[in-house]
Each structure stands twice: as C-alpha cells, then as structure tokens.
Amino acid sequence: MITLRRPEAGPAVPAEPTPHGRRANAIRVEHLDAYYGTHRAIGGVTFDVAAGTVTAIIGPSGCGKSTLVRCINRMHEVTPGAYARGSVFVGDVDVYSPYADPVAVRSIVGMVFQKPNPFPMMSVYENVAAGPRLRGWRLSRREMDDLVERNLLRAALWDEVKDKLHRSGAALSGGQQQRLCIARALATGPSVLLMDEPCSALDPIATYRIEELMRELSREVTIVIVTHNMQQASRVSEFTAFLLAGEDGVGRLVEFGTTEELFTTPKDERTEAYITGRFG
Amino acid sequence: MTSRADRVFAWSVGALALLVPLTLLGIALLLLVDAWPSVARYGLSFLVTTEWDPVKLVFGAGGYVFGTLVTTAIAILLAAPVAIGASVFLVEYAPRLVRGPLAFLIEVLAYIPSIVYGLWGFFVLVPFMRTTVEPALQGTLGGVPLLGALFSGPVVGLDLLTGGLVLAIMILPIILAIAREVVSAVPSAQREGMLALGATRWETVSRAVLPYARAGIVGAAVLGVARAFGETMAVTMVVGNSSTDISPSLFTPGYTLASAIANQFTEADSELYFSAIVEIALVLLLVAIVVNAAARVLIRRTGAAREGMIL
Ligand SMILES: Nc1ncnc2c1ncn2[C@@H]1O[C@H](COP(=O)(O)OP(=O)(O)OP(=O)(O)O)[C@@H](O)[C@H]1O
Numbered sequence: 001m002i003t004l005r006r007p008e009a010g011p012a013v014p015a016e017p018t019p020h021g022r023r024a025n026a027i028r029v030e031h032l033d034a035y036y037g038t039h040r041a042i043g044g045v046t047f048d049v050a051a052g053t054v055t056a057i058i059g060p061s062g063c064g065k066s067t068l069v070r071c072i073n074r075m076h077e078v079t080p081g082a083y084a085r086g087s088v089f090v091g092d093v094d095v096y097s098p099y100a101d102p103v104a105v106r107s108i109v110g111m112v113f114q115k116p117n118p119f120p121m122m123s124v125y126e127n128v129a130a131g132p133r134l135r136g137w138r139l140s141r142r143e144m145d146d147l148v149e150r151n152l153l154r155a156a157l158w159d160e161v162k163d164k165l166h167r168s169g170a171a172l173s174g175g176q177q178q179r180l181c182i183a184r185a186l187a188t189g190p191s192v193l194l195m196d197e198p199c200s201a202l203d204p205i206a207t208y209r210i211e212e213l214m215r216e217l218s219r220e221v222t223i224v225i226v227t228h229n230m231q232q233a234s235r236v237s238e239f240t241a242f243l244l245a246g247e248d249g250v251g252r253l254v255e256f257g258t259t260e261e262l263f264t265t266p267k268d269e270r271t272e273a274y275i276t277g278r279f280g
Numbered sequence: 281m282t283s284r285a286d287r288v289f290a291w292s293v294g295a296l297a298l299l300v301p302l303t304l305l306g307i308a309l310l311l312l313v314d315a316w317p318s319v320a321r322y323g324l325s326f327l328v329t330t331e332w333d334p335v336k337l338v339f340g341a342g343g344y345v346f347g348t349l350v351t352t353a354i355a356i357l358l359a360a361p362v363a364i365g366a367s368v369f370l371v372e373y374a375p376r377l378v379r380g381p382l383a384f385l386i387e388v389l390a391y392i393p394s395i396v397y398g399l400w401g402f403f404v405l406v407p408f409m410r411t412t413v414e415p416a417l418q419g420t421l422g423g424v425p426l427l428g429a430l431f432s433g434p435v436v437g438l439d440l441l442t443g444g445l446v447l448a449i450m451i452l453p454i455i456l457a458i459a460r461e462v463v464s465a466v467p468s469a470q471r472e473g474m475l476a477l478g479a480t481r482w483e484t485v486s487r488a489v490l491p492y493a494r495a496g497i498v499g500a501a502v503l504g505v506a507r508a509f510g511e512t513m514a515v516t517m518v519v520g521n522s523s524t525d526i527s528p529s530l531f532t533p534g535y536t537l538a539s540a541i542a543n544q545f546t547e548a549d550s551e552l553y554f555s556a557i558v559e560i561a562l563v564l565l566l567v568a569i570v571v572n573a574a575a576r577v578l579i580r581r582t583g584a585a586r587e588g589m590i591l
Pocket residue numbers: 036039041059060061062063064065066067068079228249
C-alpha cells in the first residue's frame with residue numbers, strides 16, 4: 001500500500017504537467033477537521049497542492065496553520081487528545097485510511113519544525129543518517145557516506161560541515177542546525193516536505209539561505225511552508241492558502257490561489273484586509 | 281528598598297550561605313582530628329587489610345569496604361534497570377490519569393525512613409530469603425562452575441545478598457523519581473523530530489529520548505549508589521555483621537562500612553579503636569561528597585535537577 005522508496009528513486013508524482021495540462025496533485029486535503037479534545041481548531045479545509053511547487057499557508061496567529069500541516073503527516077494526533085476527521089492524500093496514499101500506518105505516512109513526508117531540533121547526542125553525520133537507519137536500509141559504509149553527503153549538499157550545508165561531520169549536531173549555528181534538519185528530513189527521499197515557520201528563529205541571512213534552498217528543492221520535492229511573513233510567502237511560493245479563525249474559533253480556508261493573484265487581486269475582502277495589514 | 285538595606289540583606293544571606301560549606305568543613309576537620317591516630321598508623325592500608333581485632337588492637341577496614349562494595353553493587357544492578365524502565369514507562373507510556381498518582385506514590389516511597397525498610401527486611405525479607413530464595417539459588421546456580429561460588433556456604437538469610445536486596449528496594453524509588461524527572465525534561469521537540477522521521481514510539485524512546493537523557497539517568501543511578509553506600513539502619517539490620525572475610529559467597533554474613541560504625545561505636549574502649557571507627561566515618565563522608573557532586577553534575581547536564589529532590 002505504502003511503498004518505501006530508496007533515495008535514488010524520483011518523486012512519487014511526476015512534477016511535469018500531466019497530459020491534461022494540469023500538474024498532478026502531490027497533496028489533496030478534503031473536508032479536513034482537526035480537534036484538540038472538544039476544541040475544533042480547523043474545519044472543512046479543502047485544497048490541492050500541485051507536485052513540485054511551494055505552497056505557503058498564511059494567516060493570523062492561532063488560526064490553525066500548524067495544526068493543518070501536522071495533519072498532513074499525522075503528527076497532529078501525537079498531541080494527547082488530538083484527532084482529525086476528513087481526508088488527506090499524499091500522492092496516492094490515503095493518509096487517514098483505516099489501513100494507513102501513521103509511522104509509514106511520516107516516513108514519506110518530511111517535516112521541519114519552527115525551532116531547529118537536531119539530535120544533540122548524534123553527530124552531524126548521524127543526524128542525516130537517522131532516517132535511513134530507522135528505515136532499516138542496509139547500506140555499506142560508502143553508500144551511507146554518499147547518502148549523507150548528497151543530502152547535506154541538497155540542504156546547502158555540505159561545504160560548511162564537511163570538516164565537522166563527526167561533531168555534535170547541536171554544535172552548529174541556528175541556521176546551520178535548521179539546514180541540518182532539512183537534510184535529515186530529505187535523507188529518506190520524501191516526496192513532500194512540510195515546514196512550519198522554519199525561519200522564525202533565524203536571522204535574515206540564514207532566512208535568505210533557506211528561502212533559496214526551498215526554491216532549489218521544490219524541483220524535486222513538493223513543499224508546504226507555514227509562514228507569518230508575507231514577504232516570505234511571496235518570495236518563495238507559487239500558491240498560497242489563507243487561513244482565518246472565525247467567530248467560533250474554528251480556522252477555515254478563506255482563499256486559495258496562486259501567490260500572485262492572492263497578493264495582488266484577492267477575491268475575498270478578508271484576505272485583502274489581512275495582506276494589507278489591517279488585522280491579524 | 282534603600283541600597284543600604286540591600287547591602288545588609290545581601291551580607292546576611294551571604295553569611296548564611298557560607299555557613300553550609302563551613303559546617304561541612306568543620307565536620308570533616310573534626311573527623312580528621314579524631315581519626316588521626318589511625319590514619320597516621322595505618323595510612324592507606326587501612327582500606328585494604330581485613331584484620332579487625334579490637335583485642336589485639338589491629339584495625340583494617342578492608343572487610344567492611346568489601347561488604348559495602350558488594351551490597352552497593354547488588355543494589356544498583358537490581359534497582360537501576362527496573363527504575364529506568366519504570367521511569368520511561370511512566371513518562372512515555374502510562375495513561376495520563378495514572379501518571380500523577382504514581383509519581384506521587386514513588387516520591388512517598390523515597391521518603392520512607394530507612395528503619396522501616398530495615399524492620400520489614402528483618403521480619404519479612406530475611407525469613408523469605410532463608411527459606412525460599414537462597415536455597416533455590418543454591419540448588420540451581422550453586423552447581424555452576426565459578427558462578428556457584430557466589431551461592432556457597434550456609435544459608436542464614438542475614439547476609440550480603442539480603443543487605444544488597446534491601447538497599448535495592450530502598451534506592452529504587454530514589455532513582456526512579458529522579459530518572460522520571462530527567463526523562464520528562466527531554467524537550468518534546470526531540471520526540472517530535474524522531475517521530476516525524478517515521479519512528480515508532482519505542483524507536484523514539486530508544487533513539488531520541490534515552491540518549492538525550494543519558495547523562496541525567498546516569499546521575500540518578502549515581503545518586504542511588506551514594507545512598508546505598510552510606511545507608512546504615514536498614515542494611516545493619518539484615519546484613520549479618522559477623523564476618524570480615526573477603527569471600528566470594530554472597531551468603532557471607534558481612535559488614536558494610538556504615539553497619540560497622542553502627543555496631544561498634546559504643547564499644548570503642550581504646551583511643552585507637554575509636555579513631556579507627558572515626559576513620560570509617562571520614563571515608564564515608566569523603567565518598568559521599570565526591571559521588572553526590574558527580575551525580576549533580578550529570579543531572580544538571582539534562583537540566584532536570586529540582587532542588588529538594590536530591591536526597
Ligand atoms: N496542544 C494543543 N492543545 C489544545 N489546543 C491547541 C493545541 N495546540 C494548538 N491549539 C489550539 O488550536 C488552534 C490552532 O493552533 P495552531 O498552533 O495550529 O495555530 P497557528 O496558526 O499555527 O498559530 P501560530 O501562528 O501562532 O503558530 C489555537 O486556537 C490553539 O489554541
């Protein structure tokens with residue numbers, strides 16, 4: 001059902017336009033409701049993410065952005081009392097099917113958190129190798145070295161750490177730690193990378209490097225990024241979803257479209273109010 | 281507040297704080313003075329020679345050192361794995377409803393006075409060891425080469441094995457309470473980072489939580505060692521206190537350093553006898569300081585030291 005791919009395999013869903021002229025969906029979210037106990041944090045969220053694109057999720061604090069991305073790889077339910085209703089597809093995997101194993105889902109969807117969280121008791125090398133080791137891949141020393149190098153290169157970190165591969169992952173700067181976390185998430189070759197405010201703990205230069213990296217990566221990996229920063233959304237994303245909590249405290253999708261449209265000619269007046277800074 | 285009041289306050293707090301190390305230093309000096317005749321006479325050989333004869337006025341604490349090391353080793357080998365496993369269970373697996381009450385219960389166990397453990401050990405554990413456990417050990421493992429030596433000799437119940445077992449039961453809640461704090465102090469970002477890579481719950485515990493908590497867990501175990509090392513009452517009541525022989529048998533009715541003091545301090549009728557007993561106390565004090573300091577450093581490394589929790 002869920003097939004685990006080796007890193008050399010390409011994305012599950014082709015990034016090229018399909019014969020119908022539309023790009024295939026990497027992620028499809030349908031009528032998604034997510035709860036913390038009795039509190040409904042998001043309701044009725046539906047949208048598609050095209051493969052090989054960067055999609056930004058924006059909205060005021062507390063509108064459910066983190067909750068939404070955490071539903072995509074079933075990390076939401078890790079919080080005690082939290083659960084989700086509705087459906088999410090990643091490629092052709094039905095994430096919330098009763099037969100889907102959350103552990104398997106998480107292994108085809110990478111995630112990068114707001115605060116860099118490398119494993120401090122592991123070296124830089126071991127941090128990147130952690131995913132492949134979990135998966136039980138039998139790689140020779142050479143193959144593993146190659147895999148680590150390849151993913152550190154993809155995360156634009158190799159040059160800075162190639163001489164300290166065997167130092168602790170926590171001994172890097174904040175921006176380097178975050179790129180290490182990106183390399184770690186990429187190492188098992190996920191088709192989707194979820195990033196929840198990956199730059200909010202970083203300075204402008206580290207932020208710039210990660211934004212550049214996202215543009216690079218989006219050719220091979222579909223990226224969904226939560227951001228508070230609208231400039232960031234317009235710089236890196238092709239599509240944007242605007243989420244807003246209603247009177248009832250339930251976050252709903254107000255508008256979804258290309259980033260250009262959403263920022264220049266928003267259809268909904270609430271979107272316009274938000275992007276022009278009138279609330280939120 | 282005026283700056284003068286501030287200064288007075290700072291000075292008095294400083295003086296009070298200074299009182300603690302000064303007291304410790306004072307105790308150590310007093311012990312050293314009283315122990316001096318023995319220290320000067322035997323030097324370091326005091327710790328390794330095993331003849332302890334108040335009649336002939338020969339004092340070597342080697343047998344007590346041996347008994348202490350054996351009982352402490354038994355205690356830590358039995359208690360640490362159970363305590364660490366239970367702390368992981370409590371933090372990572374137990375339903376949230378039972379977590380609080382269980383944690384409270386463990387802290388209560390950790391504060392039970394040691395005489396209570398001693399009485400229970402003497403009246404419940406010792407007969408059980410004598411009639412059931414030790415004959416069974418002797419019957420099964422007694423015949424195995426090498427290993428069998430551990431379980432040879434007469435079965436009395438009052439011996440190093442029972443002493444170690446009582447110590448294990450006593451230090452289990454202490455290690456557990458601290459290890460629980462250490463494990464729950466592991467940031468959830470570490471757990472989520474591992475889960476998000478596609479780890480199962482157990483993989484998350486073994487590859488992210490335990491490595492992160494390792495220093496603190498070792499610290500908790502070291503604190504258990506410190507406690508077992510100096511524990512007096514409970515172990516005195518069950519350890520036998522009759523032989524200073526260094527024998528491989530765990531069924532030896534031995535002494536520990538602390539039980540030797542408890543048994544003999546009223547009998548010290550000569551200066552040398554008295555100073556030999558005081559020297560044992562000095563050894564216990566020095567070891568306690570070193571081991572506790574090491575444990576705190578380790579626990580602080582995980583950032584989980586809670587003042588007052590350290591026993
Ligand atoms: N662990 C939790 N337990 C209970 N409620 C939660 C929990 N986490 C989030 N919530 C609630 O769910 C709603 C959405 O939270 P979420 O963290 O998804 O918002 P967000 O859009 O990511 O906010 P921010 O921009 O501040 O990160 C909020 O009302 C919040 O109070």
